[in-house]
Amino acid sequence: MGIGSLFGHRALLALPLMGALLLIGATTGCISVNAPDKPIVIELNINIKQEVVYRLAQDANATIESNPDIF
Amino acid sequence: MTMVSMRKSIAALAGAGLVLSVLAAPAPAAAQNRDPAYAAARASGQVGEKMDGYLGYVTPAAPALRAVVEDINIKRKAVYAEKAQANKATVEEYALTSGCLLIAHTKPGEKYQAPDGSWQTRGDGPPLRDSRCP
Secondary structure (H helix, E strand, O other): OHHHHHHHHHHHHHHHHHHHHHHHHHHHHHHHOOOOHHHHHHHHHHHOOHHHHHHHHHHHHHHHHHOOOOO | OOHHHHHHHHHHHHHHHHHHHHHHOOHHHHOOOOOHHHHHHHHOOOEEEOOOOOEEEOOOOOHHHHHHHHHHHHHHHHHHHHHHHHOOOOHHHHHHHHHHHHHHOOOOOOEEEOOOOOEEEOOOOOOOOOOOOO
16 A cells, blocks of 8 residues: 555656646647648639739730640 | 951851751641640540649549650649749749630530539530639
């Protein structure tokens, strides 16, 4: 019983420490790398404005017509 | 102008003419039509026009067709990049604009990508396109 309670105490004392370590691990994990690639690409596409598409349309049409092998 | 310099300029002109005719000669060859494998895959609906201005696979493609399509997409990207720079736009902007037009140019029976990402078969009516398309 003596040994058991000693272990129990130690485990209890260690819990907050482990929790803190886990938290640090979790936050650094979040900050470091995870999400970036795909959302950025989608954002770029959404950021393409209609007026830009209209401005480029005539030139793009000429480009398509002059490259019939790849379009 | 002395006789010698005149001869020189005539020679230069002749040289320029030669260069021009050499340059002009391959032009019709460059304006040739679609690769037969690409044309067939397009007609059978194996490949279609994506919204982003590139070709996509509607059904899993054999390696030989894949090679042809990847080659076309690489060439498309090169053309988009060059034209985008000339028009002070990004490659993505130029490619998306081209995608709009290429989808509009599809013939009935050919495949294209709708704004929701699904593959559609072009019917007789207008295709489903991005709201930004001209």
